[in-house]
Amino acid sequence: MSVTHSVFGHNAQQRVGYAHNVYIGSDRCETFVFRGNLSIGTKSGHQVKSRCRNHFIRYNFLSDQDDGRASYTIDLPEGGYSEVVGNLIPQGSNAENSGTLLRYGAEGKNPEMVLLLAHNTFVNDKHNTPAFVRTKGATKVVMRNKLFIGTGIPLETSSDPNLDSLGDLQVEDGSELMDRLAYDYQLSSWATAVDSGSPIQAPFSQLIPSLEYIPGGTRARWDDGAPDVGAYGIGEPKDSGDSGNSGDSGNSGTDSDSVVGPVASDCTCTSTSTTYGSHWLLLVGSIVLLRRRQSSGAPRS
Numbered sequence: 001m002s003v004t005h006s007v008f009g010h011n012a013q014q015r016v017g018y019a020h021n022v023y024i025g026s027d028r029c030e031t032f033v034f035r036g037n038l039s040i041g042t043k044s045g046h047q048v049k050s051r052c053r054n055h056f057i058r059y060n061f062l063s064d065q066d067d068g069r070a071s072y073t074i075d076l077p078e079g080g081y082s083e084v085v086g087n088l089i090p091q092g093s094n095a096e097n098s099g100t101l102l103r104y105g106a107e108g109k110n111p112e113m114v115l116l117l118a119h120n121t122f123v124n125d126k127h128n129t130p131a132f133v134r135t136k137g138a139t140k141v142v143m144r145n146k147l148f149i150g151t152g153i154p155l156e157t158s159s160d161p162n163l164d165s166l167g168d169l170q171v172e173d174g175s176e177l178m179d180r181l182a183y184d185y186q187l188s189s190w191a192t193a194v195d196s197g198s199p200i201q202a203p204f205s206q207l208i209p210s211l212e213y214i215p216g217g218t219r220a221r222w223d224d225g226a227p228d229v230g231a232y233g234i235g236e237p238k239d240s241g242d243s244g245n246s247g248d249s250g251n252s253g254t255d256s257d258s259v260v261g262p263v264a265s266d267c268t269c270t271s272t273s274t275t276y277g278s279h280w281l282l283l284v285g286s287i288v289l290l291r292r293r294q295s296s297g298a299p300r301s
Contacts, residue, residue: 001052002033005217010041010067019045021070024052035059036211036218042070044096049075053110055082059213059231063183064092064125071097079105079113079137086209086221086231088185090123091130098126100134101152105159108137116142118200118207121185121230123174124150131156143168144207145197147230149176167198169229176230186232194234197227209233 001024008021021042024032032052037060039047047062047070055076062073073089076082082104091101101122104115115138122132130152135141138161148154148170155163169192174180176191187193200208211218212232224235 001029001031002035003037004033005036006038008037008039008047010043020049021046022048022050024050030054031056033058036213037061038215040064041067044071046070046072046075048073049077051076051078053080053112055080055084057082057084057087059086059209059211059218061088061213063088063090064094066092067094072100072103074102075106076104076115077107078109079107079115080110081112081114083116083118083207084120085116085118085207086212087120088123088213088231089120090183090185091126094126098128099130100132101130102133104133104135105137113138114140114142116204116207117146118142118144118204119146119197119209119227119229119231121147121232122149122152123177123180123185124148124152125180127151129153135159135161140164142204142207144200144204145227145229147176147193149174149180167196167227167229169193169196185230187228187230187234189234191234193229195224195226195228197223197229199227 003022011021021039022034023045029050029052031054032050033056034048035056035058039060039062041064048057048060049072057074064070070092073091074084084102089101101124105113115135117133124130124132128151132148132152133155135155135157137159138157140162141155141157141164143155143163143165145167146154148168151172154168154170171192176187176193178184178186178188209221209231212221221233222235223233228234
């Protein structure tokens with residue numbers, strides 16, 4: 001199943017038996033694609049939880065905000081082949097679970113236990129020392145160009161996976177970001193994350209981000225020079241044929257990126273989410289519009 005450009009907010013009233021903003025619980029779901037979505041303010045449970053066999057979680061904004069009390073931001077309890085790319089993953093100051101932002105494989109039932117993480121921005125606003133990513137039973141973990149803001153351990157694992165890590169950056173304050181307090185996680189023009197990432201090469205080319213989250217969906221991502229660390233790039237297309245160093249040759253700025261990896265064959269899951277289009281801001285007035293990059297006065301496509 002695929003969920004794109006949708007808004008989930010302030011769900012999970014546990015007193016009446018519901019938990020989590022998004023929960024894909026069917027064992028019969030082969031592949032779950034979650035792209036360009038906003039999930040905020042979970043009252044109990046997680047911003048996103050899935051038990052599918054394969055996951056492609058890309059370019060989403062997943063946040064407690066001021067009034068959320070989520071446990072994990074992302075929970076993939078049964079593991080599976082999982083690509084988590086280009087997401088904004090903050091933990092709020094009132095989070096129920098202070099020890100983990102992204103949990104993987106705690107129940108470990110899937111035959112393939114591979115976690116691939118690239119160009120995500122993790123933010124810890126709880127002022128504790130969590131594990132930003134916690135894995136169990138993973139046979140391989142790949143980490144590329146992730147930005148960690150705040151205190152905590154980038155990765156904690158109870159197994160001994162084949163770990164392949166390059167280009168991550170951790171800073172304790174919010175100086176890397178446009179406006180941390182306003183939830184604007186674009187890179188500031190003086191950020192050390194600019195041009196400090198490691199180029200992603202085969203066999204992990206599918207982890208190169210071609211898009212980035214903006215309110216209401218996604219837009220093309222452009223990196224001038226070396227890759228920028230985290231979910232945002234600083235750069236502008238020089239002409240219509242510029243690939244933007246995004247790994248997506250001739251990127252036109254349209255909202256599309258091909259899924260590389262397992263393909264859904266017999267997923268019987270259903271989705272009741274709604275795409276809100278231009279009206280979504282009415283539901284999430286607490287979100288501050290992401291500001292244009294300071295490096296250019298022209299709007300991006």
